Amino acid sequence: MTKPDLVILNARELVTLEGNSYKPKTKEELKNIGIIKDGAVVVKDEKIVAVGKTDEIINKVNITPKTRVIDAKDKTVMPGFVDPHTHIVFGESRERELGLRINGREYLEILEAGGGILGTVESTKNKPEIELYESAKKRLDTFLKEGVTTVESKSGYGLETETELKQLRVSKKLGRTHQVDVVNTFLGAHAIPKDYKSYPDAFVDLVVDEMLPQVVEEGLAEFCDIFCEKGVFSVEQSRRVLTKAKKAGLLPKIHADEINPLGGAELAADVKAVSADHLGKASDQGIKRMAEAGVVGVLLPGTLFFLMNDEYARARKMIEEGVPTALSTDRNPGSSPTESMSFIISLACLKMKMLPSEAISAATINAAHAINKADKIGSIERGKQADLVIFDMPNHEYLPYHYGINHVETVIKKGTVVV
Numbered sequence: 001m002t003k004p005d006l007v008i009l010n011a012r013e014l015v016t017l018e019g020n021s022y023k024p025k026t027k028e029e030l031k032n033i034g035i036i037k038d039g040a041v042v043v044k045d046e047k048i049v050a051v052g053k054t055d056e057i058i059n060k061v062n063i064t065p066k067t068r069v070i071d072a073k074d075k076t077v078m079p080g081f082v083d084p085h086t087h088i089v090f091g092e093s094r095e096r097e098l099g100l101r102i103n104g105r106e107y108l109e110i111l112e113a114g115g116g117i118l119g120t121v122e123s124t125k126n127k128p129e130i131e132l133y134e135s136a137k138k139r140l141d142t143f144l145k146e147g148v149t150t151v152e153s154k155s156g157y158g159l160e161t162e163t164e165l166k167q168l169r170v171s172k173k174l175g176r177t178h179q180v181d182v183v184n185t186f187l188g189a190h191a192i193p194k195d196y197k198s199y200p201d202a203f204v205d206l207v208v209d210e211m212l213p214q215v216v217e218e219g220l221a222e223f224c225d226i227f228c229e230k231g232v233f234s235v236e237q238s239r240r241v242l243t244k245a246k247k248a249g250l251l252p253k254i255h256a257d258e259i260n261p262l263g264g265a266e267l268a269a270d271v272k273a274v275s276a277d278h279l280g281k282a283s284d285q286g287i288k289r290m291a292e293a294g295v296v297g298v299l300l301p302g303t304l305f306f307l308m309n310d311e312y313a314r315a316r317k318m319i320e321e322g323v324p325t326a327l328s329t330d331r332n333p334g335s336s337p338t339e340s341m342s343f344i345i346s347l348a349c350l351k352m353k354m355l356p357s358e359a360i361s362a363a364t365i366n367a368a369h370a371i372n373k374a375d376k377i378g379s380i381e382r383g384k385q386a387d388l389v390i391f392d393m394p395n396h397e398y399l400p401y402h403y404g405i406n407h408v409e410t411v412i413k414k415g416t417v418v419v
């Protein structure tokens, strides 16, 4: 065997997630996370070149003085987490809204009154590109320490062409310069700006006729998303934006049925979206249609937790019906200010009754499918990018169990130790 750059040996549990690079895990498959006891991984030129039991690998591998050898005795090794839904490029966060919400104001009510997303729009417009870059970089640093090695990043705090493009350029630069890989999504239709309050369709015109062509022309995004919600964008407006985006070469995603059951899940199936996200109020029919169409359901329990909801998305129903489920932090300045994928996994188990194995599948290989990158990341398999995390814990079940703690000890990105 060629001389490896890095070898991890003796992992008590090596959680490979193997076998689903071309199709996301559904139903029973979610529980099967491909654990190798006393596992080893071999890395060469940023890629995984061998995976197996330590005693088998050690006989095959040609360790040289240049090989970095990591002893993972008593540790658990997993693929880097993939976060398929974030809003990390923004001006200011909105901690003042916490007191308002504790006193009974609703999230959509705050938005209606010009706060919420619209408040962040103001602070984002006024920030120079370099400041947006520096603050988002810090968020990526935190993600990396939490074991997240790829994130999707949305615009949506501009709501006019110049600021939307500014956010996407910042995000793209982060992808080039930061160790965390960043995948861009255009979310020009994230809220209706104040000036368009009485003319929402005119704002949709602006999104599809002015913003979208420039985003595509500059190659600033792979996906297009929209906030389909009562008082924000209707199902028909969402259909229009996503259909146009698809024609222009961007893959559709949708913020669907987060707070009200509008039919966003059904629309996701109609337009063959890559993912439908939130789904707190998705209907039975919507769930069935998503399963048939193979739309990944990205669940964001951190958001419903932070918005003090008692009800969570019906993960068990979705799994039973065959929706490929994924998990995300939804890192943003107002409804989910966290980078902790581990905490999200705990919430998925405690509030949505997902098993630890199911939640881990949802945060790795299925999350990679939600951003169309499962051929490269999301599992520990030969030929995949060497994005690996070593956790100081005896098994995978310990992750959601000992909650609110970062168990990450070492992060390896493209074969290099970065944490």
Ligand SMILES: N=CN[C@@H](CCC(=O)O)C(=O)O
Residues within 6 Å of the ligand: 087, 116, 117, 120, 227, 255, 258, 303, 330, 332, 333, 334, 335, 336
């Ligand atoms: N729900 C809509 N958009 C974001 C929240 C953005 C914000 O509150 O700033 C979300 O996914 O939760």
Ligand SMILES: [Zn+2]
Residues within 6 Å of the ligand: 085, 086, 087, 255, 330
């Ligand atoms: Zn979002």
